[in-house]
Amino acid sequence: MCLKVSSYVMGSYELYFCINDIEPFCQDELALYRQCAEKRAELESFKMEYANARLECNTADERANILASEVIGLEEKALRLRSNELKLERQLENSQAEISSFKNMHYFVSKQSTGC
Numbered sequence: 001m002c003l004k005v006s007s008y009v010m011g012s013y014e015l016y017f018c019i020n021d022i023e024p025f026c027q028d029e030l031a032l033y034r035q036c037a038e039k040r041a042e043l044e045s046f047k048m049e050y051a052n053a054r055l056e057c058n059t060a061d062e063r064a065n066i067l068a069s070e071v072i073g074l075e076e077k078a079l080r081l082r083s084n085e086l087k088l089e090r091q092l093e094n095s096q097a098e099i100s101s102f103k104n105m106h107y108f109v110s111k112q113s114t115g116c
Helices: 024-114
Strands: 002-005 015-018
Touching: none
Parallel strands: none
Antiparallel strands: 002 015
């Protein structure tokens, strides 16, 4: 791999050199730079995954809160319906007791009127 150093950097001269011509410590430095770039890319990828996971978690939390509210609303409605059901059962029992009382009274009155 060959690199060109522009005339801006080197004055009026343009310089070409190959990596093989660079001193060994420079090659190590370039290898470390590549490793850093790879690790930076991995870190950015991890950050992106983490941000997406957090977004999914937040969405799931919001949905859970909505469902919890719906469950609470349904439980309250079920309690109201059960309360109404119990009231209606009491009214039915009272009505049946009244009907039975009227039947007994009718039976008693009809027995007295016939003289038996």
